[in-house]
Every structure is written in C-alpha cells, then in structure tokens.
Amino acid sequence: MAATLVFRLHDGGPELLRQVLLERGWEEHHGGRRGQEDWNLYWRGSDFPISEYRKLMPWQRLNHHPQSVGVTRKDQLERNLRRMKATFGSSLYDFSPTAFILPNDFTRFLAEYHKPRLQGRAPPFWICKPVGLSRGRGIFIFEKVRDLLYDCAVIVQKYISEPLLISGYKFDLRIYVCVKSFHPLIVYIHQEGLVRFATEKYTLSSLENPYVHLTNASINKLGPFYHAAKGGVGRGCKWTLSKFRHFLHSQNINELLLWQKISNIVTLTLLTIAPSGPACHNCVELLGFDILLDVTFKPWLLEVNQNPALSLDCSADLAVKKKILQDLIDLMSYTCTDHLRGGADGRRGPLLPRVSPHKLPQIQTRPKKSVQNKSSCHRYQRSLPPVHLGRTSRLVSACSANASQTDTSETLNPILGLRSLTIRSLSEVPHSQDEDELSEVPSTLPDTSWRGRGLWCPDAAWRLPDITHRFKAFQGHGPPPPLRVGDFIRTFPFNMATLKASHRQLDLKAVMREIRKLTRQLDAGQSAMKGPGVGDKQEDLDSLLWGPKDPPLLRHCFKT
Structure with missing residues (x-):
C-alpha cells in the first residue's frame, strides 16, 4: 500500500483537526506501530520543547514557532508593544489600550489612576486580566482602586467603555x-x-x-x-x-x-x-x-x-x-x-545516512604532521555532538581506551577535528534503528586555519550535503x-x-x-x-x- 502523510496529536488534539486530516487521506500516528519520528505533522496545544525543533526533519511540520509566546502571553505582549x-x-x-503589569507597575498605575481626578475629569473604568489564563477566566472590571484584588500576576488595562x-x-x-x-x-x-x-x-x-x-x-x-x-x-x-x-x-x-x-x-x-x-x-x-x-x-x-x-x-x-x-x-x-x-x-529513512555515534564519515586528507606520543594516539573514537543550523558544534576530544589498534590512513572529520575516526564514504554508513538521526547539518562550515590543536578545514571537498x-x-x-x-x-x-x-x-x-x-x-x-x-x-x-x-x-x- 502506498505511504500516506501521518499526523500526530498531543493529548488527543482537536477533534475537528483529526476529522479534517482523515478526510484528506492522512493517517494518525500511533506510537506502538510507528517510530517516534515517523510523522509529517505534530500538533500540540502548548509550546514545544526546544528539543523538538532541533531534531526536525525536512518532511515534518510543527504548529508553533519558537518564542511566539512574546505576543500570546498578555504581559509579554504589553512589554513588546x-x-x-x-x-x-x-x-x-x-x-492597544493603556496597560500596566501588576505588581511591578503598581506605582505607575496609581499615578495614571489619580490623574483624571486631579484634573477634574471623569475617571475611566479598568479591566483586570490574569496574564496566564484564557477563555475569560479571572477577568473583572472595576472603577475604584479598592476593588482591585489579585493573587497572581495580572495586567490592568483602561476599559474601552464606548x-x-x-x-x-x-x-x-x-x-x-x-x-x-x-x-x-x-x-x-x-x-x-x-x-x-x-x-x-x-x-x-x-x-x-x-x-x-x-x-x-x-x-x-x-x-x-x-x-x-x-x-x-x-x-x-x-x-x-x-x-x-x-x-x-x-x-x-x-x-x-x-x-x-x-x-x-x-x-x-x-x-x-x-x-x-x-x-x-x-x-x-x-x-x-x-x-x-x-x-x-x-x-x-x-x-x-x-x-x-x-x-x-x-x-x-x-x-x-x-x-x-x-x-x-x-x-x-x-x-x-x-x-x-x-x-x-x-x-x-533519513535524508542523510544514519551515523553511528562511533562511526563517522571518512574523508581522505593530506598526511598529518608528526605528533608526539604517536604510538599511543593513532586511532580515536568519537561521539557525534548535536549539530544545529547556522552554528558549529563544539570540538569534542575523547581518546579510546583501545589505543593499541593502528590505522595507516590519516583521516579528518570536519566536525570533530583532527585525527577523528571516520568511514570511507557516506554510502558505507550503516542504518541503525536504535540510534538518533543527524537531524540538522549546516550546509557550510567556516574555513578555519589549523592553529595547533583545533579545527582544520583544508578543502571544500568535505562539506556535507545541504x-x-x-x-x-x-x-x-x-x-x-x-x-x-x-x-x-x-x-x-x-x-x-x-x-x-x-x-x-x-x-x-x-x-x-x-x-x-x-x-x-x-x-x-x-x-x-x-x-x-x-x-x-x-x-x-x-x-x-x-x-x-x-x-x-x-x-x-x-x-x-
């Protein structure tokens, strides 16, 4: 049977969304039958953990942007405006109506509250809203400051009375x-x-x-x-x-x-x-x-x-x-x-081959310079750190306990640095269902000359696929x-x-x-x-x- 698009709903999700997607021929994700990343749309009512954005694959979509809370939470919206x-x-x-975030802005609120009374004008009405609640919960309208009672962070706005x-x-x-x-x-x-x-x-x-x-x-x-x-x-x-x-x-x-x-x-x-x-x-x-x-x-x-x-x-x-x-x-x-x-x-299968934590793609490079204690450091095994778009991962150094093995070919992994163990070609990397995928790889990394122990990028030939x-x-x-x-x-x-x-x-x-x-x-x-x-x-x-x-x-x- 031909593969179809798959949706994943957090905590059951909206029933109307499920109905719309099923009518369009989608299938619902069930963790028992499908892998954790075997989906095309993940719909969640709350914010996604940042880890969900980091491991997104190109065929996947989320229904929230990172940090959109800057306009959806009442106090952050007021600060940004x-x-x-x-x-x-x-x-x-x-x-946006004049607003104050309490308790931080209480002094400023009092000054605005008393201003029309000092000028002989009719005082306005105010509306108080808890910053973290929705659907009208906890909202009340008041005219006198003595009626302003709250036990959590709130935003107080001038009420649009007309x-x-x-x-x-x-x-x-x-x-x-x-x-x-x-x-x-x-x-x-x-x-x-x-x-x-x-x-x-x-x-x-x-x-x-x-x-x-x-x-x-x-x-x-x-x-x-x-x-x-x-x-x-x-x-x-x-x-x-x-x-x-x-x-x-x-x-x-x-x-x-x-x-x-x-x-x-x-x-x-x-x-x-x-x-x-x-x-x-x-x-x-x-x-x-x-x-x-x-x-x-x-x-x-x-x-x-x-x-x-x-x-x-x-x-x-x-x-x-x-x-x-x-x-x-x-x-x-x-x-x-x-x-x-x-x-x-x-x-x-991922767009890039699966990469084992101890087996990295090999790229042949020029012979390395002599290194002190070469007999004990001929071969390294390294774990691939998370690689994020637009950012170069930190250089990770770890010697293998099995230092007696030797390898006559000198190799360089462009992400982990000098003398890291790699495999000869991307096509030789085995697929493993039990290990994390490399979900985000920058199309280019900065060319950095070798300064002692560091990241050496000799050519553009090692650059990974975009x-x-x-x-x-x-x-x-x-x-x-x-x-x-x-x-x-x-x-x-x-x-x-x-x-x-x-x-x-x-x-x-x-x-x-x-x-x-x-x-x-x-x-x-x-x-x-x-x-x-x-x-x-x-x-x-x-x-x-x-x-x-x-x-x-x-x-x-x-x-x-």
Missing part, C-alpha cells in the same frame, strides 16, 4: 492569522472569521455581570439568554465575518481603511518579535487576534491567542473553522515526496510567497519594498515607512478606488487587500 511604541512612536502603535454595539450588544472580532515564517516575515489572514457577542445588553451599571462585558463564547454559552433571540443578533453568540460585512455595508464608513487598519495591527504586533525569534521554516502557526471596535470604528487589539479554540459550538463554528484548517494544511507546503518521510517506496534547501526563504532568486492560498490572503509582505526589507535582517524602519504610506493612501477614501486595468502601476509583487468579500489588488485601489 511598549518597546515598539517608544521606538517608532504612538502614531503607529496606538491600537464599544461599537449591534442591537445593543457588545461584540469583538476573532481574526485568524497564519504566520508562515518569521525569517523572512510571511503573514496570511483568513477571509473568514468569527464575531463574538455578549448575550446581555451593554450597560455600565452592572460591572460584575460577565454576560454584559465579556464576549468569550466559553462564558456566554452558559448564560441565561444564550438560546434566546436577541434582536438583530439572533440566537447564540456568534456570527461569521461574512455576515458582519453585510452589517458594515449599512454603515457610512470607509470599509477598506477599516480592514487595512486591522491588517496593520496584525503586522505591527508580529513585528515586535520577528527580529529576535529564531528561524524555523518548517513551522506554521495559527493565531487568533481579538479585535474590538469602538463607537468611532477604531480597532483595538485585546489579545493574541496561541491556540484559538477549534471546538464546534454552533453552525458558525463549523462554517468557519473547518475551512480554516483545510487552508492551513495547504499552507504547510507539503511536497509529493514528504509522505515517504525520507525513505524510498515508503520505507523509513538538506535545508527546501526551507530556505526567498532571497530574490525564486518565486515570492503566493498572494492567496484558499481563503488565506497574504498581508505581509505586501509590496516589493517590504519583501526586500524582510530579507536576511529585517529592516523595521523601511517596513514602518511602507505601512504608513499604504494607510495614508487608503485614508484618502473610497473616491480613490478605481476599476482594474485603468492606469495600473505594475509591480513585481502583487498583493490583495484583505477584508472585503472580493479582495481587490492593492495596486487597483489607488490613483496613480
């Missing part, structure tokens, strides 16, 4: 974002999403009522009015984003500008961690951005969810989440040979990321300038300049719209404007 606001100004980073309402009910938007890569930054936003409603009409007279102020479905589905018809909202507590677009059509606003502002929030938030995050090109992460609109249609970022819920509570969930998962799998860019998982005809070519980011010598995969719309990079700015080392200043320019163009209003083919300014990189039902090309949106 503060840093970017201090660097690039509040004109760009003005989409939200946009639909039929008197508060709501927010769940936007589904796929981060394809951080190096370079490649971001997609799905055309479909969820509108989540509170189930009781909005009022500031009952701050303690969660069904009035919180939009989390996990809370509102337990409310007394969840199944009741609620004016224009209807039954339940969710709409699809498509239904929300119909609501926007009845409002006198610049819809294109609104969608672009939300897209900017996504990009600017991810830029807070993009320069510092490690590169891992075989990871694809699905994030849930929660966006609140105020009465002026200004979008605000509430939080970023690392594991947006994939449970099915209503028909809107089924219509949205199943399609998102299908498109997400397509974004993982599996090839026609990944189902082999490194072997031919479905047989297990097994990472499939994951190298676009560097100007290949096609750019597709502008659309299913209903995922590429929102970054959105032109040639941002594509070039994201190569190798991210140029944040150039990216910020392009975001400002695009937003100013859309802010000119609907009158700037024109039909395709009229005075088009051709660019090498086309991009779509995310948000509208039929996304137009960006270069069709502005007058030239």
Whole structure:
C-alpha cells in the first residue's frame, strides 16, 4: 500500500483537526506501530520543547514557532508593544489600550489612576486580566482602586467603555492569522472569521455581570439568554465575518481603511518579535487576534491567542473553522515526496545516512604532521555532538581506551577535528534503528586555519550535503510567497519594498515607512478606488487587500 502523510496529536488534539486530516487521506500516528519520528505533522496545544525543533526533519511540520509566546502571553505582549511604541512612536502603535503589569507597575498605575481626578475629569473604568489564563477566566472590571484584588500576576488595562454595539450588544472580532515564517516575515489572514457577542445588553451599571462585558463564547454559552433571540443578533453568540460585512455595508464608513487598519495591527504586533525569534521554516502557526471596535470604528487589539479554540459550538463554528484548517494544511507546503518521510517506496529513512555515534564519515586528507606520543594516539573514537543550523558544534576530544589498534590512513572529520575516526564514504554508513538521526547539518562550515590543536578545514571537498534547501526563504532568486492560498490572503509582505526589507535582517524602519504610506493612501477614501486595468502601476509583487468579500489588488485601489 502506498505511504500516506501521518499526523500526530498531543493529548488527543482537536477533534475537528483529526476529522479534517482523515478526510484528506492522512493517517494518525500511533506510537506502538510507528517510530517516534515517523510523522509529517505534530500538533500540540502548548509550546514545544526546544528539543523538538532541533531534531526536525525536512518532511515534518510543527504548529508553533519558537518564542511566539512574546505576543500570546498578555504581559509579554504589553512589554513588546511598549518597546515598539517608544521606538517608532504612538502614531503607529496606538491600537492597544493603556496597560500596566501588576505588581511591578503598581506605582505607575496609581499615578495614571489619580490623574483624571486631579484634573477634574471623569475617571475611566479598568479591566483586570490574569496574564496566564484564557477563555475569560479571572477577568473583572472595576472603577475604584479598592476593588482591585489579585493573587497572581495580572495586567490592568483602561476599559474601552464606548464599544461599537449591534442591537445593543457588545461584540469583538476573532481574526485568524497564519504566520508562515518569521525569517523572512510571511503573514496570511483568513477571509473568514468569527464575531463574538455578549448575550446581555451593554450597560455600565452592572460591572460584575460577565454576560454584559465579556464576549468569550466559553462564558456566554452558559448564560441565561444564550438560546434566546436577541434582536438583530439572533440566537447564540456568534456570527461569521461574512455576515458582519453585510452589517458594515449599512454603515457610512470607509470599509477598506477599516480592514487595512486591522491588517496593520496584525503586522505591527508580529513585528515586535520577528527580529529576535529564531528561524524555523518548517513551522506554521495559527493565531487568533481579538479585535474590538469602538463607537468611532477604531480597532483595538485585546489579545493574541496561541491556540484559538477549534471546538464546534454552533453552525458558525463549523462554517468557519473547518475551512480554516483545510487552508492551513495547504499552507504547510507539503511536497509529493514528504509522505515517504525520507525513505524510498515508503520505507523509513533519513535524508542523510544514519551515523553511528562511533562511526563517522571518512574523508581522505593530506598526511598529518608528526605528533608526539604517536604510538599511543593513532586511532580515536568519537561521539557525534548535536549539530544545529547556522552554528558549529563544539570540538569534542575523547581518546579510546583501545589505543593499541593502528590505522595507516590519516583521516579528518570536519566536525570533530583532527585525527577523528571516520568511514570511507557516506554510502558505507550503516542504518541503525536504535540510534538518533543527524537531524540538522549546516550546509557550510567556516574555513578555519589549523592553529595547533583545533579545527582544520583544508578543502571544500568535505562539506556535507545541504538538506535545508527546501526551507530556505526567498532571497530574490525564486518565486515570492503566493498572494492567496484558499481563503488565506497574504498581508505581509505586501509590496516589493517590504519583501526586500524582510530579507536576511529585517529592516523595521523601511517596513514602518511602507505601512504608513499604504494607510495614508487608503485614508484618502473610497473616491480613490478605481476599476482594474485603468492606469495600473505594475509591480513585481502583487498583493490583495484583505477584508472585503472580493479582495481587490492593492495596486487597483489607488490613483496613480
């Protein structure tokens, strides 16, 4: 039987994901029948240990990038947004409410709390959220500082007390974002999403009522009015984003500008961690951005969810989440040979031959210089240390107890250094099912002249095969990321300038300049719209404007 793609779910995983993958012909990984690395997709609700990234094979994908917690944990998100606001100004980073991380910022919070009272202005309301909890747990709203009680690290934000309402009910938007890569930054936003409603009409007279102020479905589905018809909202507590677009059509606003502002929030938030995050090109992460609109249609970022819920509570969930998962799998860019998982005809095998800890590939080199006590050090046995992309492993020295054996051929292993024992060719390395694979090998190592006891790299002939070519980011010598995969719309990079700015080392200043320019163009209003083919300014990189039902090309949106 032909080999198929295999998925592995941690602790059972989301049932909807299992259903989608099985419908596509995948098989589920079972540890008893398959090896620990005999899989193509590993899905986990929490962060992966760093060891999982180090041993990834080219045919494997993980559903989290390393260090994405920098935007998904509330306190780290606030710190990163503060840093970017201090660097690039509040004109760009003005989409997050004023916030304080307690207890560290308690003094600063008190100063802000008393400021309106000293100036004779009406004091604001505040919302308190535990930094490590989700699904609305532990959240409460307060007006007086005496009501602020907490027993763990929390974040306190100014409460947006004038939200946009639909039929008197508060709501927010769940936007589904796929981060394809951080190096370079490649971001997609799905055309479909969820509108989540509170189930009781909005009022500031009952701050303690969660069904009035919180939009989390996990809370509102337990409310007394969840199944009741609620004016224009209807039954339940969710709409699809498509239904929300119909609501926007009845409002006198610049819809294109609104969608672009939300897209900017996504990009600017991810830029807070993009320069510092490690590169891992075989990871694809699905994030849930929660966006609140105020009465002026200004979008605000509430939080970023690392594991947006994939449970099915209503028909809107089924219509949205199943399609998102299908498109997400397509974004993982599996090839026609990944189902082999490194072997031919479905047989297990790595891209590089298996390397025994005491048997390394041999490369013939020039005869070595005479060494003192040569009679006792003719032959060495060494263990191969972990080799990581972009980093050279430490030189390991260990003499074998069996020093009486001799070998007339002088060999050099390029990783372990002088006089290490090797085998004559890569093809002679035996495969062993009981030993770890060499999962990551740099395509090149630095040429270093021999200075006594050290690493000697005489020629380029010993360089190991490049097994990472499939994951190298676009560097100007290949096609750019597709502008659309299913209903995922590429929102970054959105032109040639941002594509070039994201190569190798991210140029944040150039990216910020392009975001400002695009937003100013859309802010000119609907009158700037024109039909395709009229005075088009051709660019090498086309991009779509995310948000509208039929996304137009960006270069069709502005007058030239």
